[in-house]
Every structure is written in structure tokens, then in C-alpha cells.
Amino acid sequence: MILHIKNMVCNRCKMVVKAELEKLGFNPISVELGEVSLSENISADDKINIAQKLSHFGFELLEDKKTQIAEQIKTTIINLVHYTREPLKINLSSYLSKHLNLEYSTLSSIFSEMENQTIEKYFIAQKIEKAKEMLTYGELTLSEIAFQLNYSSVAHLSSQFKKVTGLTPSAYKGETVDKRKTLDEI
Template identity: 85%
Template sequence: MKLHIKNMVCNRCKMVVKAELDKLGFNPVSVELGEVVLAENISHEEKLTIAEKLSPFGFELLQDKKTQLAEQIKTSIINLVHYSKEPLKINLSTYLSEELHLEYPQLSSIFSEVENQTIEKYFIAQKIEKAKEMLTYGELTLSEIAFQLNYSSVAHLSAQFKKVTGATPSAYKSVTSGKRKTLDEI
């Protein structure tokens, strides 16, 4: 049985969910971002128990198919932006269609309906959050960050960064205590 879980955005999230399921006696076959596969089917009451145990950690079991799909889109984007080892040289609509086996217009429509924002805005927010992380660590130049995040130029990255954060990348870096958001808050 497959469970869809909202707000699983990092490897620590996967560890917490697995540990909690193990404590409850469910031995998950796999635990991935936003998704858990159990070997056996479980009852409605058992789902409620799982939801109750995961809730204090900020996780939520998703029942509605549209909400599940929106979470899968978010998880795919998070994986692409934050965990891909290669620069983001991919067309987002093609990537999502291939990942989720649905046409992009359908994905876009459902995402906008559920999240009240476009996939593109969410993608940009994730890219800016990744840029903030890269700026905070100070290991890459702004040109290298722009390349890694597939911006056409430093000017394009800077313009989007300022639009999203209200500060230029240089101003953000000089403050260094720039407050970053957790991925599930974006």
C-alpha cells in the first residue's frame, strides 16, 4: 500500500517517518520524499493512527488525489533543484511530464488549483532558496550559481532574486544572517 505524505522534503524527514512507522509496527518497504510504500494494506483506523503520530513532526497524510499529485510535483521539483548533482539544464515541463507520466497542462492546472500558485512560481522560489543556500556557503561565485541554476545570466538571477527576496544577491550575502526558509515553507 502506498501512502502520500505532505512536507517530506529532505533525508531527515525520511528518517523520521521511517522511525515513527517502525515504532508503530509498520515495516515500510520504501520511504521516499512524499511517499511511503507498506508491504500490506492497512485499515482506515491505522491510517488515522499514522497521521496522528506524524502530525507533531509537521507531516500530513494526503487522501485527495489532486493534493497527492500536487505534492508529487513539489517533490519532483525539490529533487531537481536541491538534490541533482548536475546543473539544471532541463525543460521543467518535459521533466515533470516524464517524472509523473501526465501531460504538463494537466499537471499545471491541478497544481494551480491545489497550491494557489503556478508551477513556475514554485520552481523559481525553490531556485532562489537554493541560490540563498549557495550564497550562504560562499563557495561559488554569482556567475557559477547562475550557471548551476540554469539562469541565462547573472543579471537574470539577480533580478529574480530581488523580486522574490526584496534584496540583491550581494546585499543578501553581505547580511549573511539571511533567513532561509525550510523547503516545506516555500
């Protein structure tokens, strides 16, 4: 049985979900961002117990198919932007269609309906959040950050950065207040 879980955005989330399921007596086969595979089917009462336990940590069981697809899109984008080192060699729409086995028009329509924003805006927001993280660490130049985030130029990154944050990357780096968001807040 597969459970779809909202707000799983990092490896610590996976560890927490796995630990909580084990405390409830389940042995997950695999725990991935947004999805848990269990070897056995679970009852409605078990689902309620799991939902209540996970809600204490900010997670939510997803029952609706559209909500599941929107979460899968978000998870795929988060993985792509924050955890994949390889540059994207195809456009985002082809990548998502291939990865999720659905036409992009379907994915785009569902995502916009469920999240009240386009996939592209969400993707840009994730990339800018990653840029903010990299700027905060100060280990890379803006050129290196632009390259790692698959921007065509530093100017393109700077333009999107300012559009999203209201600051240039240099101004952001000089700010003393941390304006970063957690991945599930984006």
C-alpha cells in the same frame, strides 16, 4: 500499499517517517520524499494512528488525488533543485510530464488550484532559496551559482533574486539577518 505524505522535504524527513512507522509496527519497503511503500494493506484505524503520529512532526497523510499530485510536483521540483547535480537538459514542463506521467496542462491546472501559485513561480522560489543557501555558505561565486542553478546568465539570476527577495544577491550576502526559509515554507 502506498501512502502519500505531505511536507517530506529532506533525507531527515525520510528517516523520521521510517522510524515512526517502524515504532508503530510497520516495515516500510521504501521511503521516498512524499511517498512510503508498505508491503501490507492497512486498516482505517492504522491510517488514523499513522496520521496522528506523523502530525507531531509536521507531516500529513494525503488522501485526495489532486493534493497528492500537487505534493508530487513539489517533491519533484525540490529534488531537482536541491538534490540533483545534473543540469536540466529539457524544459521543466517536459521534465515534470515525463517524471509524473501526466500532461503538463493537467499538472499545471491541479498545482495552481491546490497551491494558489503557478508551477513556474514555485520552481523559481525553490531556485532562489537554493541560491540563498549557496550565498550564505560563501563557497561559490555568483557565476558558479548561476551555472549550478541552470540560469542563462548571472544577470538573469540576479534579476529573479531581486524580484523574489527584494535584494540583490550581493546585498543579501551582506545582510546579517538570515532570511532563508525551510523548504516546506516555500
